[in-house]
Amino acid sequence: AQKITQTQPGMFVQEKEAVTLDCTYDTSDQSYGLFWYKQPSSGEMIFLIYQGSYDEQNATEGRYSLNFQKARKSANLVISASQLGDSAMYFCAMREGLTGASKIIFGSGTRLSIRP
C-alpha cells in the first residue's frame, strides 16, 4: 500500500526566503508519480509540480522545484523567494502507476505561513 508522509504540520518563513517542505513516500511500485498541490483558505486545490519516478532531472516550475531523491523516497518541495501569497496548505501526493487512471493519495499537509 502506498503512503505519503509530511512531518511538518506548520512552518513559518520570512518573506523572500526560500523554504523546503518535506515529503517522504512509500511504495512497492517502480512506476509512480509525485505531485505537490497548494490549497489556500478558499479550498481550491492548485496543482504546482509533478515528478515521474523515471524522470532523471528534478522538476521545476517557476519558483517551485521538487528535490527528488529516489533512493531515500523523498520528494521535497522547494519554494524560492517566498511571497505573502504563498501562505497556504501544501499537500504532497502520489499516484502509483504513471497513467491518470490510478488514484492520487495525499499526505497530511503542511501549513505554510509567510511573515512580512
Added chain:
Amino acid sequence: GAVVSQHPSRVICKSGTSVKIECRSLDFQATTMFWYRQFPKQSLMLMATSNEGSKATYEQGVEKDKFLINHASLTLSTLTVTSAHPEDSSFYICSAREGGQSSQETQYFGPGTRLLVL
C-alpha cells in the same frame, strides 16, 4: 489549464435529507472523476473513483448506499449524499482526469462544495 466546476459551492440542509453535488469538466472530456472528502484541518481522503458509463469504485470504509455516484456523461459526475446527518458535514472535492494515457497528466480539481448538515 483545464477547468472543473462544482455546484453548489455551499449547501446547508436538514438532517435526513439528500443532497446532490455536481462536478463538471468544462473544456475537456473526463473519462475518470474522483471524489474526495476533507474534514477541517485534515487531508483529502479519496472516497471513490468514477468512470463514465460504469459503476464507481469505492474506497474501503465508504458506504456505497450513502454516497451515490453517477458518471452519466464524459463531462458530468454527481455525488448524492443520501439521508445526510451532521457527521456528513464536510468539504467535498471532485477531480477530473482528461482522457488519454499521458504519463505527466494530472488531475484537475474542482473548487469544492461545503456541506453543512443541521
